[in-house]
Amino acid sequence: MIRVLRFTSFPAALLAALFFLSGCADTHHRLILSIPDQKMLVLTDGRPVALYKVSTSKYGTGDREGSYTTPLGHLCIRKKIGEGSPLGTVFHSRKPTGEVLPPDSPGRDPIVTRILWLNGLEEHNRNAFSRCIYIHGTPQESLLGTPVSYGCIRMRSADVKQLYDLLGLGARVEITQKSLVPSGE
Numbered sequence: 001m002i003r004v005l006r007f008t009s010f011p012a013a014l015l016a017a018l019f020f021l022s023g024c025a026d027t028h029h030r031l032i033l034s035i036p037d038q039k040m041l042v043l044t045d046g047r048p049v050a051l052y053k054v055s056t057s058k059y060g061t062g063d064r065e066g067s068y069t070t071p072l073g074h075l076c077i078r079k080k081i082g083e084g085s086p087l088g089t090v091f092h093s094r095k096p097t098g099e100v101l102p103p104d105s106p107g108r109d110p111i112v113t114r115i116l117w118l119n120g121l122e123e124h125n126r127n128a129f130s131r132c133i134y135i136h137g138t139p140q141e142s143l144l145g146t147p148v149s150y151g152c153i154r155m156r157s158a159d160v161k162q163l164y165d166l167l168g169l170g171a172r173v174e175i176t177q178k179s180l181v182p183s184g185e
Contacts (some may be wrong), residue, residue, distance in 0.1 A: 001114070004145060011089060011108070011114075013051050014156075015057070015166060019022055019175075020144045025076075025168070025169065025170030025171075026043050026077070026167055026169060026171040027043065027166050027169030027170070028044055029043065029044055029165075029168070029171045029172075030043045030046075030166075030171065030172045030173075030174070031043075031135075031163075031171065031172070031173040031174065032176065032180065033054065033153060033173065033174065033175045033176065034176060034177075034178060034179055034180045035056055035061060035070070035072075035147075035151045035176065035177050036178075036179050037054065037173065037176065037179050037180050038053065038054055038055060038144070038145045038146060038147065039053055039054060039180055039183070040052045040153070040155075041050055041053065041056045041131055041180050042163065042166070043062070043088060043167075047060075048086070048161075050162070051180075052155055052156070052159045052163070053144045053145045053146050053155075053156070053159075053177075054135075054144060054145075054149045054153050054154060054155050055100060055138070055143060055145065055146060055147060055149050055153070055154040056070040056147050056149055056153055056154075057069050057070040057147055057149050057150060057151045057152075057182045058147045058148050058149065058150075058173075059150070059151070060147075061175075061177070062125045062126070063120065063125045063126065063128060063131070065127055065131060066069075067151070068150040068151045068154065069151055070133070070149070070151055070152070070175060071118075071120055071124075071125035071127070071128045071131075071138060071151075071175060072124070072125065072175050072176065072177065073120070073122045073124055073125045073174070074120075074121045074122055074125075074126060074148075074172065074173070074174055075118045075119060075120050075121055075128055075133075075172075075173045075174075076118070076119050076121060076170050076171060076173060076174065077116050077117070077118065077119075077167055077169055077170060077171045077173065078117050078118065078119035078169065078174050079115075079117040079169070080114070080115070080116055080117070080138075080164060080167075080169065080185070081082060081094050081114070081115035082114040082115055082118065082164065083164075085113065085114070086100050087112075087113050087137075087157040087161060088100040088101045088102055088103070088113060088139065088157055089112060089113055089160060090110045090112055091110070091111045091112065091115060092110070092111075092135075094115060094139065101137070101139040103141045103156070103157065104139065104140065104141055104142050105139040105140075109135070109137075109138060109139060110139070111134065111136045111147055112135030112136070112139055112157055113136070113138065113157040113160050113161055114137055114138040114161055114164040115134045115135075115136045116134060116135040116136070116160070116163070116164060116167065117132070117134050118133045118134065118135075118173060121170070129134045131151065131152070132152075133151055133153075134152045134153070135152070135153040135155060135160065135163070135173075136153070136154065136155070136160060137155055137156065137157040137159075137160040137161075138154040138155065138156075138157075139157075141156050141157070144156060145151065153175075
């Protein structure tokens with residue numbers, strides 16, 4: 001007898017099929033993002049392959065709706081947006097506007113180049129997806145290395161494109177208060 005699994009919603013069925021039944025989740029890559037260092041370490045099969053300067057929230061850490069904080073803990077890449085867009089492409093509501101900004105453009109600080117939309121995997125970061133917490137490019141590249149965002153993780157456009165091309169859906173992300181470099185080194 002063949003048993004048919006029924007899901008209450010189509011997206012739930014699609015996610016289950018994508019991550020579990022087909023084995024498409026990216027289990028080869030993992031990101032560790034250090035809040036105190038304002039850096040992101042990229043691991044491939046447990047080996048360090050890249051280290052990027054980033055910026056997290058100027059309001060600190062947390063996951064409360066409307067807080068503009070960066071969530072801590074274990075998350076994963078749930079959606080990728082921006083495939084093929086030129087570096088500096090401006091996104092509004094996750095759609096390209098047609099505008100392209102060079103690095104360190106004066107004025108505003110929109111989301112640019114690529115979006116890696118994060119999903120919280122723990123109770124204390126469960127709002128990350130609904131809060132639209134992304135890893136994304138910023139035109140304010142000179143500010144990277146300091147906490148200046150409104151909750152997201154900002155990167156150089158060239159770096160976020162490289163990361164986007166490397167990672168698959170389901171890649172794990174750990175955001176921590178620990179330093180990537182042990183004290184005394």
